[in-house]
Amino acid sequence: MKICGKREFELLNKMGFVRMGGTEEELKAAHILMDEIKAMGLEPQLEPFEIEDAVQVKAELEVLKPYSKKYTVTAYKLCENTPEEGVTAPFYYAENMTEADIAAAKGKIILVNGFVRLDLYRKILKSGAVGFISMSGTMLETEENSDLFTRTIRDTMRAFGNIPAANIRVTDAFDMVKNGAEEVKLTVINTPITRTSHNVTVTVKGTEKPEEVVSFGAHYDSVEFSTGVYDNGAGSVINMEVLRHFVENPPKRTLQFNWYGSEEMGLLGSKAWVKAHEDELKNHLYMINVDVGGSVIGGDTALVLATKEATTYCDAFMKRNGYACEAKQDIYSSDGVPFADKGVPSTSFVRFGTAFGGAFIHNRHDVIDWLSADVLERTTKFVLGYSEEMINSVVFPVEKVVPPEMVEKVDNYLFKKQLAELKK
Numbered sequence: 001m002k003i004c005g006k007r008e009f010e011l012l013n014k015m016g017f018v019r020m021g022g023t024e025e026e027l028k029a030a031h032i033l034m035d036e037i038k039a040m041g042l043e044p045q046l047e048p049f050e051i052e053d054a055v056q057v058k059a060e061l062e063v064l065k066p067y068s069k070k071y072t073v074t075a076y077k078l079c080e081n082t083p084e085e086g087v088t089a090p091f092y093y094a095e096n097m098t099e100a101d102i103a104a105a106k107g108k109i110i111l112v113n114g115f116v117r118l119d120l121y122r123k124i125l126k127s128g129a130v131g132f133i134s135m136s137g138t139m140l141e142t143e144e145n146s147d148l149f150t151r152t153i154r155d156t157m158r159a160f161g162n163i164p165a166a167n168i169r170v171t172d173a174f175d176m177v178k179n180g181a182e183e184v185k186l187t188v189i190n191t192p193i194t195r196t197s198h199n200v201t202v203t204v205k206g207t208e209k210p211e212e213v214v215s216f217g218a219h220y221d222s223v224e225f226s227t228g229v230y231d232n233g234a235g236s237v238i239n240m241e242v243l244r245h246f247v248e249n250p251p252k253r254t255l256q257f258n259w260y261g262s263e264e265m266g267l268l269g270s271k272a273w274v275k276a277h278e279d280e281l282k283n284h285l286y287m288i289n290v291d292v293g294g295s296v297i298g299g300d301t302a303l304v305l306a307t308k309e310a311t312t313y314c315d316a317f318m319k320r321n322g323y324a325c326e327a328k329q330d331i332y333s334s335d336g337v338p339f340a341d342k343g344v345p346s347t348s349f350v351r352f353g354t355a356f357g358g359a360f361i362h363n364r365h366d367v368i369d370w371l372s373a374d375v376l377e378r379t380t381k382f383v384l385g386y387s388e389e390m391i392n393s394v395v396f397p398v399e400k401v402v403p404p405e406m407v408e409k410v411d412n413y414l415f416k417k418q419l420a421e422l423k424k
């Protein structure tokens with residue numbers, strides 16, 4: 001069998017629709033993947049897991065003084081609800097939440113720059129603000145050619161407290177600040193709901209060392225407004241083609257192929273898989289992850305969440321074979337992290353765009369037009385070549401170690417230090 005980019009591209013087209021974690025569309029995509037696997041004569045499993053979500057009931061932002069205007073906002077999922085009639089408070093543009101901003105924010109509804117991660121969120125809570133507004137999009141967008149995202153107060157954030165929160169287009173944020181908004185009314189109400197998301201899994205038993213396992217992972221969900229072909233339909237079809245190869249060329253070690261749901265909501269699929277299969281992980285030697293690919297303009301990188309020696313090994317493979325893929329020892333925000341947290345090292349293959357564009361993630365511009373079958377095929381060849389050499393080695397060439405400098409990055413990523421402080 002030959003690796004076939006055209007076949008990958010066809011499958012990618014088939015699953016190129018919005019498929020957010022826990023939705024019917026995500027499940028539809030799971031079935032598309034399962035049908036593809038069944039056609040190879042294998043029996044894939046669909047593994048359900050529960051996720052927390054919310055239904056938006058009301059999201060309103062109104063400037064009351066010195067002018068009167070309503071702005072379109074979305075309510076943060078799982079934020080603290082305001083009363084039905086909303087919260088009225090002075091408005092303050094807290095920019096980057098410096099110490100001076102923190103001192104000025106008490107009792108106010110504040111607007112902050114950027115994406116609200118845990119550290120910024122804790123500053124907001126500490127300031128005594130009664131609500132916050134974050135912004136998204138770009139200054140060059142218009143309302144017609146942009147989408148307003150719904151953010152979530154994730155569980156790691158809620159562990160520290162909760163307040164009403166909304167997200168606004170950056171163009172509207174600009175309008176408020178420029179016009180000197182002083183007093184605003186914020187109304188955000190949403191209802192928590194539990195949804196079911198799914199991982200698709202299949203095992204190919206090793207012929208010589210079946211007790212030793214290498215897993216392949218790719219998330220197949222997308223964010224809202226995005227057909228998620230680059231992120232990460234591409235990784236999903238690359239791993240499907242790799243699976244097809246190993247069905248025809250049985251591997252010496254056992255392969256566990258997983259397509260993860262709800263990655264975009266905080267690596268929920270891979271976290272659920274690792275939790276449900278924790279006692280099997282002692283047999284897992286390595287994890288290969290593919291997340292974002294196929295863009296015509298861009299460059300390939302292998303992010304090795306393992307030892308320096310493992311990174312050199314990957315780099316040497318690429319050089320030996322003339323593959324334009326740079327190996328770096330680093331963490332990558334994807335499904336390798338929960339494995340690293342359990343001591344299983346990984347390599348994540350990613351194809352980034354450039355500073356000039358080339359690929360778009362997490363918005364309506366993540367579409368198939370920017371991708372090609374040839375690029376998918378090229379990446380698949382080295383993902384396969386690299387992993388096959390490892391999988392069929394007489395002695396596994398890479399140590400099963402996540403070194404301290406990488407453990408530190410994993411712990412930071414999972415906010416372990418901050419969450420430990422809570423327990424004190």
Ligand SMILES: [Zn+2]
Nearest residue numbers: 231232291292
């Ligand atoms: Zn992704």
